[in-house]
Structure formats: C-alpha cells, structure tokens
Amino acid sequence: MSSATLDEIDHGILYALQRDARNTTIADIAEEVEVSASTVRNRIEELEESGIVEGYYPKINYERANFPLHVLFVCNAPADERENLAAAALDSHGVVDVREMLTSMRNIYIEVVATDTQDLTEITNDLASMGFEIESSEINTNHYTRPWAEFAFKDGEDA
The missing domain is CATH 1.10.10.10 (Winged helix-like DNA-binding domain superfamily/Winged helix DNA-binding domain)
Structure with a gap:
C-alpha cells in the first residue's frame, strides 16, 4: 500500500x-x-x-476465560520462508497472533493460548515440525497498550 x-x-x-x-x-x-x-x-x-x-x-483476558496458558514463543525462521511460515502458523491450533520481525534471528513471535501443559506441548511440537526453531517461550501475565501519542488531536497547536 x-x-x-x-x-x-x-x-x-x-x-x-x-x-x-x-x-x-x-x-x-x-x-x-x-x-x-x-x-x-x-x-x-x-x-x-x-x-x-x-x-x-477485542482484548481478551484468556486466564479469566479459563485458558490459563497464554504464551509467547520467540522463534527463528529462515528469511526466505518467514512469510509463508508465519501465515501457516496463524492457521495452527492455539495460535492467536503472529508477528514477523525484520531481523535475522528471533524473527517470528508467536502468541498462543493453551488449555493445559499437554495442549501447550502439542502446540510446541506442531510449531517445531513446521520448521520453527523455538528460542524461548514466555508465559504472559499482562499486556498493556495505549494509543500512539502522535495521533492525539492537537487543535492547530504548534508541535
């Protein structure tokens, strides 16, 4: 665009x-x-x-919705396969968000929701079998956002 x-x-x-x-x-x-x-x-x-x-x-609190494991996987994917792998990951069980990073390593962040450790193990194995090298997995406890301040209406004020 x-x-x-x-x-x-x-x-x-x-x-x-x-x-x-x-x-x-x-x-x-x-x-x-x-x-x-x-x-x-x-x-x-x-x-x-x-x-x-x-x-x-909507912003979902998965833990309150009885999905206690909200995990962020930090992965590596070959640069020439990154886009296709990211799209495929989004179609996988438990995956709710995929972010491509413009780096050579740690270039895919995959957010997943799992019901229990067995479910999380299956998701982990699925991602690994797709070709992702999992660098780390981190359990999310909170997620904070705010609007980008540059978009605040300034009413003609000098910046």
Whole structure:
C-alpha cells in the first residue's frame, strides 16, 4: 500500500479509535476533533478502505476465560520462508497472533493460548515440525497498550 497523507483530523480519529473504539461514538469523536459526525463517519470509512484501519479486535483476558496458558514463543525462521511460515502458523491450533520481525534471528513471535501443559506441548511440537526453531517461550501475565501519542488531536497547536 502506498503511504497516505493524514491530517490532524485523521490523527485525532485514529487516536480516539485506538483509545477505545468500542465505547466511543462518532459524535464523541466529532466533538473531540471539532468536525461534524458525518465528516468523522466518512473519514473512518476512508481509513478502512485505504487499509490504514485494518480492523477492530477485542482484548481478551484468556486466564479469566479459563485458558490459563497464554504464551509467547520467540522463534527463528529462515528469511526466505518467514512469510509463508508465519501465515501457516496463524492457521495452527492455539495460535492467536503472529508477528514477523525484520531481523535475522528471533524473527517470528508467536502468541498462543493453551488449555493445559499437554495442549501447550502439542502446540510446541506442531510449531517445531513446521520448521520453527523455538528460542524461548514466555508465559504472559499482562499486556498493556495505549494509543500512539502522535495521533492525539492537537487543535492547530504548534508541535
């Protein structure tokens, strides 16, 4: 995708969506970025169509949902196979997120959810059989996020 030129209104909309897309109304965003609700609605549609906004996802607390093992695997994959392996991993049992890193080593991060240690062992074996070299596996306890500050609406202020 070619890069898009975003203005302060687009930035403000993105900031509001990152902060809480589920509980923020179009009217709330319009008030925050000082434009009409129809402008916000049109801008969001453009951001989605251009691929800048790729989707809206719930943040799940897997432990509270009775899936106690939430694990991050740090893996190596051959550079020429990394993209295909990442796509294949995402289709594997227990895998909920795959990130490709632009490094030669430790270049794939795979987030998995398992019901118990036997399930985790099967997931580990599946990933290894696909061709991933597992460097480490870390149990996630918490995950914190925030909107990117550069998207905060500045109301014409000097940066």
